Amino acid sequence: MSFYTLDARNTLCPMPVIKTQNRVAELQAGDELEVTCTDPGALNDIPAWCRINGHSVKQTHEEGSEVIILIEVNQ
Amino acid sequence: MSTQRKAVALISGGLDSLLAAKLMLDQGIHVEGINFYTGFCVEGHTHAIRKKDKDKPKRNNALWSAEQLGIKLHIIDIIEEYKDILINPKHGYGANMNPCLDCKIFMVGKAKQWMEDNGFDFIITGEVIGQRPMSQRKDLLPVVVRESGADDRLVRPLCAKNLAPTLPEREGWIDRDKMKDFSGRNRKPQMALAAEYGFEDYATPAGGCCFLTDKNYSDKLVDLWQARNRKEYDLDDIMLLKVGRHIRPKPHYKLIVSREEGENKFLSGYKKHFGHIEIKSHRGPLTLLDGKLSDEDFQYAASIAARFSQGRDADTVNVKITTQDGEEKTYDIKPMPASEIKQEWYV
Numbered sequence: 001m002s003f004y005t006l007d008a009r010n011t012l013c014p015m016p017v018i019k020t021q022n023r024v025a026e027l028q029a030g031d032e033l034e035v036t037c038t039d040p041g042a043l044n045d046i047p048a049w050c051r052i053n054g055h056s057v058k059q060t061h062e063e064g065s066e067v068i069i070l071i072e073v074n075q
Numbered sequence: 076m077s078t079q080r081k082a083v084a085l086i087s088g089g090l091d092s093l094l095a096a097k098l099m100l101d102q103g104i105h106v107e108g109i110n111f112y113t114g115f116c117v118e119g120h121t122h123a124i125r126k127k128d129k130d131k132p133k134r135n136n137a138l139w140s141a142e143q144l145g146i147k148l149h150i151i152d153i154i155e156e157y158k159d160i161l162i163n164p165k166h167g168y169g170a171n172m173n174p175c176l177d178c179k180i181f182m183v184g185k186a187k188q189w190m191e192d193n194g195f196d197f198i199i200t201g202e203v204i205g206q207r208p209m210s211q212r213k214d215l216l217p218v219v220v221r222e223s224g225a226d227d228r229l230v231r232p233l234c235a236k237n238l239a240p241t242l243p244e245r246e247g248w249i250d251r252d253k254m255k256d257f258s259g260r261n262r263k264p265q266m267a268l269a270a271e272y273g274f275e276d277y278a279t280p281a282g283g284c285c286f287l288t289d290k291n292y293s294d295k296l297v298d299l300w301q302a303r304n305r306k307e308y309d310l311d312d313i314m315l316l317k318v319g320r321h322i323r324p325k326p327h328y329k330l331i332v333s334r335e336e337g338e339n340k341f342l343s344g345y346k347k348h349f350g351h352i353e354i355k356s357h358r359g360p361l362t363l364l365d366g367k368l369s370d371e372d373f374q375y376a377a378s379i380a381a382r383f384s385q386g387r388d389a390d391t392v393n394v395k396i397t398t399q400d401g402e403e404k405t406y407d408i409k410p411m412p413a414s415e416i417k418q419e420w421y422v
Contacts, residue, residue: 010344012124012314013135014112018152038344041135048138052148065340 001030009038009066016042017049024055024073031073032058036066043067080248081105082230083190084199085182086148087284088136090265090277091201091233096144097272098232099199102249106199108148109189110137111182113157114313115286124318125337136278143274153185154310161287162306166218171293173285175209176218183223190228197228197243203265204234204258233257233265286317295321298422302326302366311345315363318342321422322379328366329422330376332383349399352380356393359384364399373398374406381410 006023008016016037023033035046046069047057059070084096086108096106141148160181164174179202186198204213216238220229227242230249235241236256244251257264269277278284286292295316300306302323315331318338323329330352333339339361345351350364350373362380364373377394386392391407398404 014110014116014137014150015152015310017135017138018112018150021150045135045138048135048142049148052138052141052146 001032002028003032003034006033006035008035008042011037012039013041013045015039017045020046020071021049021053024053024071027073029073029075033071033073035069035071037069038065038067040067042069046071079103079105080197080243081107081195082197082199082243083186083193083195084108084146085186085201086110086137086140087201088138088140088278089201089284090262090269090274091203091206092199093140093143093201093274093277094265094268094272095199095201095232096140096146097274098254099230099249100144100146102253104249106144106146107195108137108141108144108146109186110148110150111153111185112150113161113178113285114154114310117284117286117289124341125335140277149189151185151189153181157181158308169209169288171288171290172296173209173287173293175207175288176215178285179210179219180222183219183225183229187223187225187228196248197230197241198225199230199232201233202231204237206258206260230254286313292316295422298323298329302329311348315342315345315365319360319363320383322416322420323422324375324379324417324420325372328364328368328372328376330379331363331365332380333360333362346397351397352377353395353397354381354384354386354392355395355405356391357384357386357389359386359392368398373404374408377406377408378411379416381408382413382416384410386410387413 006019008019016039020035043060050057050071055074056072057069058072061068082099082104084106086092100106138148160174160177164177166176169175190198202211220226230241230243232254234257235251235254237258243249299312318341319334320332321329333342342361342363345363350368352362360383364376373396377396381392384392387410392410394408395403395405
């Protein structure tokens with residue numbers, strides 16, 4: 001299990017999802033990916049993408065204008 | 076045991092593509108969705124840049140559709156490839172800068188490629204004869220079929236009974252009788268079908284999904300090309316066209332003036348890439364400057380920006396100007412009178 005980060009700041013829907021999708025495709029089951037966004041819509045979009053594609057959101061939080069989403073890759 | 080056939084559905088996030096995919100799922104077809112991002116998409120949260128929209132529900136409608144259907148969705152970035160479609164559309168533009176027919180042909184062609192690469196059998200779209208004025212005219216639907224290369228592997232479940240049978244129908248993979256014969260611009264049949272399925276809260280039918288169909292946006296895009304003397308753009312260009320007041324007082328530069336706090340925050344992300352003006356003595360907008368400005372131009376632009384600040388009626392407003400090279404200067408500027416900001420400057 002490895003931990004990775006993805007900077008999706010200053011991008012708007014659906015770019016945070018596309019970046020997440022493309023990065024997750026390179027990871028293994030069990031890896032974690034922490035995505036940082038400034039688009040508040042990512043708080044909805046990335047978890048929706050995870051549900052559709054079978055991955056898990058372990059945590060979300062906001063720091064100032066940033067939203068941070070921690071994903072566990074499941075398959 | 077018969078093979079389960081697989082279809083890739085173009086999912087825009089609208090009602091029609093949602094229903095088209097559902098009709099195929101009901102026939103036991105394995106469906107996965109594909110959504111193409113051109114950069115010109117109108118999505119709820121693009122509007123939610125503005126503070127007044129902050130509390131509006133934010134969702135990507137294509138993702139929502141996929142979740143309603145229980146299917147995977149592949150979102151494909153086609154920003155670079157799409158440039159040629161927009162700049163050189165074989166079939167021309169619609170009422171504004173919308174190359175709808177070329178766009179549809181391109182996207183169906185991409186879906187065909189994805190279908191072949193992933194071992195799928197056919198393509199689904201939510202097209203309805205006569206619904207959209209450019210790409211869904213009855214005489215043009217066959218053009219999409221032919222020029223995309225999809226040929227008879229393109230199924231339009233919502234109007235299939237009005238069209239020639241496709242390969243999946245002839246092969247018995249899908250039952251023609253279980254598809255629909257919708258046509259025209261009336262959305263009531265689709266809304267009735269959505270009610271049958273229990274779909275609620277779907278994206279407003281007939282809502283514009285592409286900024287290129289919008290006159291104001293298209294005017295800004297044409298202005299950008301004319302000012303640069305070439306038809307080029309990158310993603311940041313087309314995102315910035317969606318935000319702020321665009322004011323071109325001289326041919327060689329324009330101001331992008333934020334209209335409120337949400338836009339201020341959004342435009343702040345571009346400060347390192349553009350010269351910009353910040354109002355220091357009063358509450359006021361962040362203004363980006365697109366173009367090459369002289370010192371005189373900067374001060375002229377600052378007087379315009381000051382007009383949109385809380386200091387608009389003050390004798391002077393203190394501004395900080397940062398050039399594209401990062402050089403900073405401060406000035407006390409007299410705000411330009413409203414009567415001197417010409418209507419033709421607004422892009």
